[in-house]
Amino acid sequence: MNKRTDIISDHVISALGDGSEENFKKLLNNRSGITFHKSGKYSDNTLPLGAIEEELISQRVNGNRLPEGYTRFEKLCILSISEALKGIDIDITSEDTLLVLSTTKGNIDLIENPEMHHKLDLWYSANRIASYFRTKNTPKVISNACISGVSALLYAQWHLKEGNYNHAVVVGADIISKFVVSGFESFMSLSPDICKPFDMRRDGLTLGEAAATIVLSTERKGRVGIVKGATANDANHISGPSRTGEGLYQAIKHTLDDDRQIDFISAHGTATPYNDDMESKAFKRSGLESTTVNGFKAYVGHTLGAAGIVEVIYSVWSMYENMIIKTFGYDEFGVAEKINIADRNIKKELKNVLKTASGFGGCNAAILLKKNE
């Protein structure tokens, strides 16, 4: 039961580019990948979005000789997994390896075409991706709103700790679509500018897209491992965050036990007024008010089902480099409880890092990452 679950490889493709290293280089330089998109494809309004450059995808598709017949969403997943598997000694086709897909909406861009509706099933995409890699095990799909990524990592870790598998390839992805953009517009929760996490003037989120992969293993050693984590529900409202931070507080409580030595928190930080307030309350209640907190959403946008994986990868690279990345978009403090927001890059030894996420349905998640000595 006390098996170590290490992160042995990772890959991100996002608005910041292709590859974890490329992404992290831009994070270090505090460069956002969010750009303004004229009205048309996704919305009648001009909107900031964290979109992946099409050229990047086609380059990779050609480079990996990816056959025809995969959707944009599936291609991104396949490319990210392929890159993450490079240079590690893991057989994805083995019975010992589990494949987990984390997504909220998968091929939702295809809803516009009735002939493509059979491809909307999330398991359909997972099966396509699995058959590309010829996995022996049936792939698993976790779809838990904005905590999907963290939830999928925990789910994979539980399987590894049980000894059901020795390795897990966890891929998280979601793409920008008219479906999702119009929905968030109808909620009046999109900011007209690049989002401003934890800032006084924050006025909504920015959507993004990404595919990101983490390979976990109990047999191979990595520099950072997942210690444990938990999810919890606010039991309050399906779309509004808890006013007390109850669920996130519970998730953190179950994750940290009495160990409060946290060097840095990578928060969810969507930059909606209520979410960021809620997080500040939960951190305060957890006794983490002096711990440095950052939010990555203004670099790549809110990538929904990918967000948890993307931000765990960014946190892991922060641990490699012992550098807390500045909260882009943050200028002036403005959340309900006084917490310590990273307003610049901060050099610091990062041994224990907490990643949190919260989402619709009242769900919250926390996961503890630890640098191996």
Next chain:
Amino acid sequence: MNDLNILNSAEINNGKVLANGKPVENLENDFSIVSKYLYKKYCKAYIKFFKMDSLCKLGFLTTEMLLKDFDTESIGKNEVALAIGNSNSTKDTDLKYYETIKTQPSPAIFVYTLPNILLGEICIRYGFKGQNLCYISEKFDENELYENIKILLNNSTTQYLISGWVDYISETNYKSLLLLIGKNPKNCNFAAQKPDMLNKKA
């Protein structure tokens, strides 16, 4: 299944309702009629019910059947977890929402285009604040159900777990099975028949 402490089970299968494996209703109507009938007969007034999409209504009603003789007030609600899967995610509601995009996107429908909202609605109704696991699989798989129960119970402080399958395809094609599992064998009093959905397999 034998080493699980199943306290209760409830199933709704196209108008056929079973509690602890025993038939309690056999309705031959579309879901909109069946759901209203079950709500009126078995549920305490809960106005949010009418605002839910069909998937959430199905999960909600199954939970009401599951917990109708169980005192949820006597247990620690922070330690009640949910692990629920389905095959069609929120496809029915996705298509309904997509229709509204053409004129005026509806926030009240969009909010139901995530499958885990179903878990959220159950948590809100009963105040459950434990772990949430929402998964999608091509088909209902008994082994997967047990596997998820096992990894959740072994890796969290969960004392009670509502686990199963809630899948809504259309007015005439919907299916659910929920089990109430107790971690502590002492609490186990499951003397009923094996749930129908599990009987057919094996």
Next chain:
Amino acid sequence: MDSLTKQLKEQIIDHLNLEGLTPDDINENEPLFGEGLGLDSIDALELILLLERGYGIKLENPQEGKKIFASVETMAEYIRQNKK
């Protein structure tokens, strides 16, 4: 109950999927949010859309909604004053 109040109640039931209710179940002077009908922030967004599409009234500041949507009666009054 005047015809606008009745119509509003019907529209609210329809737009907010309050299927189980009839116009008579809604008291036009009782609060729509919190207690009373128990509406929430998503319902508020739907009511904003109802004003826009049903009565051609565009709410520039969603914060105004709080006062306007206090009850069916305050909503009706706002429509009488602002309808073009």
